[in-house]
Amino acid sequence: MSDSSLPAPTALPAADRPDVAARLRDALLGASFTADGLLELLGAPAYAALARSETVPALRATRGDTPLELLVRLFLLQQPVPAARVADVLPVPECLEAGWLTRVGGDELAATVDVRPYGGLDGEDWFIVSDLGCAVGGAGGIGSREEGVVLGVGGASTTLAGITVRTPVGSALDLGTGSGIQALHASRHATRVTATDVNPRALHITALTLALSGAPAADLRQGSLFGPVRDDETFDLIVSNPPFVISPGARLTYRDGGMGGDDLCRTLVQQAGERLNEGGFAQFLANWQHVEGEDWQDRLRSWVPRGCDAWIVQREVQDVTQYAELWLRDAGDHRGDPAEYQVRYDAWLEEFEARKVKAVGFGWITLRRTGSAVPSVIAEEWPHPVEQPLGDTVRAHFARLDYLRDHDDAALLDGHFRLVGEIVQEQVGLPGAEDPEHVVLRQQRGMRRATTVDTVGAGFAGVCDGTLSAGRILDAIAQLVGEDPALLRDRTPAQIRLLVEQGFLEPAH
Numbered sequence: 317m318s319d320s321s322l323p324a325p326t327a328l329p330a331a332d333r334p335d336v337a338a339r340l341r342d343a344l345l346g347a348s349f350t351a352d353g354l355l356e357l358l359g360a361p362a363y364a365a366l367a368r369s370e371t372v373p374a375l376r377a378t379r380g381d382t383p384l385e386l387l388v389r390l391f392l393l394q395q396p397v398p399a400a401r402v403a404d405v406l407p408v409p410e411c412l413e414a415g416w417l418t419r420v421g422g423d424e425l426a427a428t429v430d431v432r433p434y435g436g437l438d439g440e441d442w443f444i445v446s447d448l449g450c451a452v453g454g455a456g457g458i459g460s461r462e463e464g465v466v467l468g469v470g471g472a473s474t475t476l477a478g479i480t481v482r483t484p485v486g487s488a489l490d491l492g493t494g495s496g497i498q499a500l501h502a503s504r505h506a507t508r509v510t511a512t513d514v515n516p517r518a519l520h521i522t523a524l525t526l527a528l529s530g531a532p533a534a535d536l537r538q539g540s541l542f543g544p545v546r547d548d549e550t551f552d553l554i555v556s557n558p559p560f561v562i563s564p565g566a567r568l569t570y571r572d573g574g575m576g577g578d579d580l581c582r583t584l585v586q587q588a589g590e591r592l593n594e595g596g597f598a599q600f601l602a603n604w605q606h607v608e609g610e611d612w613q614d615r616l617r618s619w620v621p622r623g624c625d626a627w628i629v630q631r632e633v634q635d636v637t638q639y640a641e642l643w644l645r646d647a648g649d650h651r652g653d654p655a656e657y658q659v660r661y662d663a664w665l666e667e668f669e670a671r672k673v674k675a676v677g678f679g680w681i682t683l684r685r686t687g688s689a690v691p692s693v694i695a696e697e698w699p700h701p702v703e704q705p706l707g708d709t710v711r712a713h714f715a716r717l718d719y720l721r722d723h724d725d726a727a728l729l730d731g732h733f734r735l736v737g738e739i740v741q742e743q744v745g746l747p748g749a750e751d752p753e754h755v756v757l758r759q760q761r762g763m764r765r766a767t768t769v770d771t772v773g774a775g776f777a778g779v780c781d782g783t784l785s786a787g788r789i790l791d792a793i794a795q796l797v798g799e800d801p802a803l804l805r806d807r808t809p810a811q812i813r814l815l816v817e818q819g820f821l822e823p824a825h
């Protein structure tokens with residue numbers, strides 16, 4: 317649905333001039349145009365305001381004449397800057413020739429794309445390229461733009477980057493690469509990175525992001541979902557922050573996949589299984605419908621392909637009105653004609669009503685290919701704050717599932733366990749009561765889970781330092797509390813299993 321009244325997208329810098337990208341990169345780094353440099357220059361409030369698409373505080377903080385202020389105005393705030401001043405900081409003739417800069421008026425230069433400094437997980441100084449006005453703050457007011465606009469880094473992008481398992485692998489696929497942020501992360505630990513997108517402009521921008529960040533080029537392929545992947549091709553890692561928005565009709569390529577309801581996310585999950593190598597991970601952000609009369613967990617479990625373990629975490633649920641408003645605002649519709657806003661809002665609710673959708677869940681779906689005859693599929697709700705990056709936590713979750721699958725209760729009692737670091741115990745009960753009503757174990761790291769245990773569970777966890785087997789610890793506790801050891805051995809494995817599954821205890825090898 318292209319609208320001829322929309323502004324035409326600007327011409328992009330040449331993707332086949334890595335020499336110019338390298339010179340530009342050196343110049344940007346030389347002026348401290350980095351994530352740290354930006355935060356220091358703007359200060360936390362103005363920096364945070366940018367993430368809300370509010371540029372006034374940043375404009376006020378960059379009224380000076382230093383090279384860094386100049387670059388922020390040029391590449392993040394879409395301000396024309398006097399050519400003579402730019403020449404002191406950037407290789408202007410090359411940047412003009414390769415299309416990173418353009419002349420406006422007689423003696424001013426403007427950027428053709430946004431460039432946002434972005435710090436990698438290991439402190440790398442990277443740059444994310446996106447369409448003008450899209451580097452920060454997601455898409456507030458994007459509705460007045462061309463449908464193929466390419467956004468920069470949003471909250472969803474960094475969430476996926478944070479939860480991705482970062483073990484070294486041979487091959488990684490970033491499906492729906494957009495600005496290339498996930499491909500850029502993957503380039504650090506995957507020998508070969510393939511990045512796909514339906515939008516050719518996104519692939520062009522991904523090439524620029526990688527070149528400007530000094531990362532190896534990726535194998536860029538245009539097409540929908542797994543279409544660009546050859547039949548015989550499989551990957552060690554698949555990541556996708558897909559266009560997951562459930563909407564009454566496709567409008568913006570970056571968020572609307574063009575399939576009805578949550579079919580795009582379901583298709584992605586279902587088709588990922590056969591694209592994964594044994595032991596490989598597929599990690600997705602997704603939205604899913606809560607349909608009247610259906611259990612959301614059962615619905616999501618039914619998506620999991622054969623031969624894969626899965627961990628599905630629902631982080632948030634919104635009712636249909638909140639959901640419609642969120643995406644109407646994302647498109648800037650709330651700033652337009654009120655009558656049109658009403659029509660759009662109504663269309664959204666009509667769509668949900670027709671599909672019997674009551675609410676929409678937001679969350680993470682991780683698959684791991686195991687080929688196990690007994691797949692482990694966990695669908696849970698965890699809306700509380702977590703500690704990013706979570707990649708190691710995700711990897712360890714699946715390793716513990718392997719352990720539990722391989723150990724029946726007798727083997728579990730022969731096993732040795734260690735209490736994971738930085739777990740605290742909280743006792744909950746009425747003020748002044750002698751004994752707590754219940755005991756809570758709380759993780760300070762990773763998923764930051766809390767779980768209620770009985771006094772045996774708490775005592776057991778406290779003793780676990782890997783020295784004694786679980787059975788020996790239970791025998792000692794039985795003696796202490798005057799309980800039959802056989803009965804205790806019988807009833808406790810379920811609790812130990814839960815503590816291992818949730819990452820409070822880990823097998824001590």
Ligand SMILES: C[S@@+](CC[C@H](N)C(=O)[O-])C[C@H]1O[C@@H](n2cnc3c(N)ncnc32)[C@H](O)[C@@H]1O
Pocket residue numbers: 468469470472473476491492493494495496497498512513514515518539540541557558559560569570571572573
């Ligand atoms: C939400 S953006 C994610 C961009 C980037 N990977 C990130 O994490 O920020 C979704 C991307 O998927 C692309 N896309 C939309 N429909 C697609 C489809 N059917 N197949 C593959 N990519 C698609 C869009 O063009 C957009 O670049």
